[in-house]
């Protein structure tokens with residue numbers, strides 16, 4: 561009886577392992593992000609607001625294009641529309657700084673050859689006369705969206721700080737430039 565239990569246990573572990581390519585938790589995390597959106601190619605405009613690093617890392621499905629830091633900057637707390645041309649300025653623990661800009665869906669990403677920071681890092685976002693500075697340090701997470709989850713899920717909101725955004729409710733948000741894909745997460749205008 562004990563032996564049978566052992567065999568069942570081992571074979572179910574083996575099956576789970578085969579089905580999930582080794583790490584069921586990791587695979588489930590990736591799966592929970594959903595499929596690619598129709599009409600958005602796998603490239604710089606895809607998956608705005610998602611934790612890029614989950615896939616763009618040595619063990620992920622986009623291991624060919626790893627990023628050292630990546631994320632998305634949105635217009636306002638209650639608006640998941642990406643903002644282009646936002647300067648993302650980061651400084652690491654050795655004092656090394658790197659500055660990059662968001663594209664027209666609000667995405668930015670840093671490749672290892674550009675900057676490979678020593679964590680923890682500090683982050684600040686700026687466009688025109690608007691800026692926001694994260695007070696705390698980013699300990700080791702390479703995706704802003706690890707903590708800054710889309711607040712459109714009210715459940716997630718309880719446990720996250722919401723997406724990164726630049727403008728206050730009273731600000732006039734600049735008109736987005738023409739973009740190959742819709743910069744609003746979830747479609748719509």
Ligand code: HEC
Pocket residue numbers: 590593602603604605606607608609610611612613614615616621622623624625630631632667668669
């Ligand atoms: C669910 C997995 C997944 C997530 C999340 C994801 N990507 Fe990708 N991405 C891919 C795959 C797969 C490819 C195509 C294979 C490759 O290029 O490695 C790709 C390709 C790309 C490319 C083109 C490759 C290159 O080197 O130029 C860019 C740029 C890119 N993604 C940016 C991002 C950004 C920015 C984010 C976050 C906002 C993100 N991706 C989130 C899976 C993902």
Ligand code: HEC
Pocket residue numbers: 629630631648683684685692693694695696697698699701702703704705706707708721724725
């Ligand atoms: C480890 C979790 C975590 C990660 C990763 C993270 N943040 Fe934050 N962020 C926070 C928390 C918590 C706050 C609120 C307190 C504070 O400002 O430190 C915050 C606040 C901010 C603010 C200020 C918001 C305001 O209203 O003034 C900005 C801007 C910001 N983060 C940008 C970023 C960017 C850009 C990235 C990715 C490079 C990032 N954060 C990654 C947790 C995180």
